Amino acid sequence: MGTLWFNGTFFTMEEEGETISAVYIKDGFIEGTGNKEQLEERYGRLITKKINLQGAFVYPGFVDSHLHIIGHGEKLIRLDLSxxxxxxxxxxxxxxxxxxxxxxxxxxxxxxxxxxxxxxxxxxxxxxxxxxxxxxxxxxxVCRxxxxxxxxxxxxxxxxxxxxxxxxxxxxxxxxxxxxxxxxxxxxxxxxEVIPDVTNEYVAQALGLAIHDLFRVGLVGGHTEDLHYYNGFKQTFDQFKNIIDGEEIKFRAHLLVHHEATPEMEREGYKTGEVTPFLELGAMKIFADGALGGRTAYLQSPYTDDPSISGVAIHSQESLENLLKQAREKESPVAIHTIGDAALNMALTALEKHPLLKGRDRLIHVQVVDDTLIERMKKLPVILDLQPRFVASDFPWVMERLGEERIKQSFAWKTLLHHGLHCAGGSDAPIEPVDPLLGIHAAITRKRIGEDHNGYLPEQKLTPYEAVQLFTSGSAFAIEKEHERGKITKGYVADFTVLDQNIFTIDPDDILETNVLMTVVDNTIMYQK
CATH class of the missing domain: 3.10.310.70 (Diaminopimelate Epimerase; Chain A, domain 1)
Known part of the structure; x- marks a missing residue:
């Protein structure tokens, strides 16, 4: 028994421009694709439900590859100064x-x-x-x-x-x-350390508010890092299990585990991998440096607007390598926050000394690079988690931080893709707005909303197809789910983001006026406008 979705334009994301008009879903997976007549003839009485999309545009469900879901919920609760x-x-x-x-x-x-x-x-x-x-x-x-x-x-x-x-x-x-x-x-x-512990009720409230807000903006899932900040692993993970129950709430949460939360995770009997169809424990999260805004991103040369400092390394090289060694002993990948090029150099050195035998490591942000660092990344099984929206929020002041020469290889998304590096797209919410359409717009235009110019470093603009890939097949590849998520084709999950416009062909600024009509997870409508 299954569902026929029809009268829409489904972008398969298998090839640029490839579309179909109907899909047949069985047990939460895509069983057949084509048009309404073909699928009715093929599946006949097996079709027990039909959903008319009324001409809407359907994309593989958007997934944010890097955010802090509970932090986003806190932003909805607390005083927002952003x-x-x-x-x-x-x-x-x-x-x-x-x-x-x-x-x-x-x-x-x-x-x-x-x-x-x-x-x-x-x-x-x-x-x-x-x-x-x-x-x-x-x-x-804002940078946290x-x-x-x-x-x-x-x-x-x-x-x-x-x-x-x-x-x-x-x-x-x-x-x-x-x-x-x-x-x-x-x-x-x-x-x-002296702030009173948050209650279970507070964490549940923040998480619940956040997930409903993610549905509203068309997100079917997210790769999130929250398990260290709310009284430890168990209290936080218990709330994820309670809220994302797979019945009332279906949301594909992939949880990175801060290195300081890993021991408690192991004591509770968990390890990297799937816990439920909607909850997965992912890589060990490690911070190598800070952020450019506060001049704590660790640079190989001093900041142009303050030559007295080069940023902050969160760990020594020895300490970072010891963390890598611990992860490898558990056969776990790592996800390393690296914004500055010196931090990226430290991370790559550690990854080269302690290679991953199976799976993929993640480098998060990768905002400042050079040719040598790019060549080193190409030799490793790494995924790059990019946040296109940073271009809209960090320019033009970030040019003062980095200087004329260094900025040329910063926020260089097109260059990274050109070199064949696998990239995924996220928001880093609550640091940036969680709306994936804002990230897609920033990747395409590389400017702030309302600005009238050709974009910051316009040679680094992505095509609409490349931008959407970041939030679909890119996010799936980051967690080794590229054979079941991120596309609309047979054997893939029935996760869809349904919009009222074709964001591949409209004027990029019109993406900002596009409405999310439905967010569908596991063939279940989790949000409808």
């Missing part, structure tokens, strides 16, 4: 939030970005103290590699003038050596 364009506006929002905050609560805000402010102001803790003198404040920068805190939070964490910078982090200080309240990378962890 669209703030003036320091004064941020101050007013914090003042209003403080009035809502009860005694003993922390004040949280997410997504501020000084590069959006005309004066690029970064608040000092004394200014935050004026807003919330008796309430600890923790404001996560830096945070602002007030004096109350510093005192709770025991951070003083005499506190040394932790390995892989920086406590920013004033001319007298006093902490300013700006904490980079692992320095922010010193404060996170």
């Amino acid at each position: 669209d703030v364009e003036q320091a004064e506006e941020m101050k007013q929002l914090l003042e209003a939030k403080y009035k809502e905050t009860t005694k003993n609560q922390w004040l949280f805000g997410d997504g501020w970005n000084e590069n959006n402010f005309p004066d690029r102001k970064i608040f000092h803790r004394s200014e935050l103290d004026e807003i919330a003198p008796d309430t600890p404040m923790f404001l996560t920068r 590699h830096a945070a602002l805190v007030n004096t109350k939070a510093l005192k709770l964490a025991g951070i003083t003038k005499d506190t040394e910078d932790p390995v892989g982090g920086v406590i920013v200080r004033d001319n007298q050596g006093e902490p300013t309240g700006f904490l980079l990378d692992t320095a922010a962890d010193l404060v996170k």
Whole structure:
């Protein structure tokens, strides 16, 4: 018994431009493709349900290859500062939030970005103290590699003038050596350690809100990294199992496992691989560096706009290689966050010394490269997780960070594809908006919404087909599911993103006006407009 979907334009993604008008689904997999008449003749009485798509356009279900699902849910719950364009506006929002905050609560805000402010102001803790003198404040920068805190939070964490910078982090200080309240990378962890633990109810709320929002924007799945930040592996993974039950909620979640969460995962009796048809435990996640916004991405040469620094290496080369060795002992792949070229060099050196015998490793972001690094990547079984939307948000200020010569091989998506490297597409939500259509638009145009130019580094623009591949077959290849996900053809899962426009042929800016009509997972409509 099966379902006939018809009267649509299905893009198979097997070849550019290849379409069909109907599919027959049995037990959640595509059994037959063609047109309505052919499939009715072939399957006859086996067809127990028919769905008329009314001329809509159907794509293999979009999958975000790198995001933080619970973090995205938190953005929907907490004070969202990501669209703030003036320091004064941020101050007013914090003042209003403080009035809502009860005694003993922390004040949280997410997504501020000084590069959006005309004066690029970064608040000092004394200014935050004026807003919330008796309430600890923790404001996560958009990159999630830096945070602002007030004096109350510093005192709770025991951070003083005499506190040394932790390995892989920086406590920013004033001319007298006093902490300013700006904490980079692992320095922010010193404060996170004293923030009260979140409850199961909070994690469930954030996860549930996030997944429904992902359905709304057409995502059938995501490769997410959340298992280290919400009281450890078990508490977080239990909520994934509870929410994504395979009945009311069907969402294909591939969970990367932070290296510090791996021991607990093993104690709970889990290992890399499928847990349910909708939940998979993936590679060991390792951070090699920070981000360009806070100048913590680790570069081989100093930052052009601040020659005194080259960024932050989260691990020494020895420590990074020890983590690789641990993963290999468990026959596990790794997923390494590498934004700067020095961090990428460290990661490749470790991967070359500890090769993966089976499967594929992942390099996440890969924003700054050079010819030598590209050639080394080509010799390894690696997938590159790209976030096209970073082009729209990081330019033009990132050109000041990297300089005229280095920028030519940065955010170089076309170059990476040209060299035959396998790439997948994601958002890194909540850092960037989770909507895959925004990522596809950015990959094609390489400019912000509303800008009138030919794109930043226009030679790196992707074709619409290449851009959609990132979020379909690319995401499937990243987790060795390319023979069952990411295309619309016989034997593949019945996961579809249904839109009201043909995004391969319309003006790229019209992609932004395209509506998600349905999100279908396992032949089940999880969202309908």
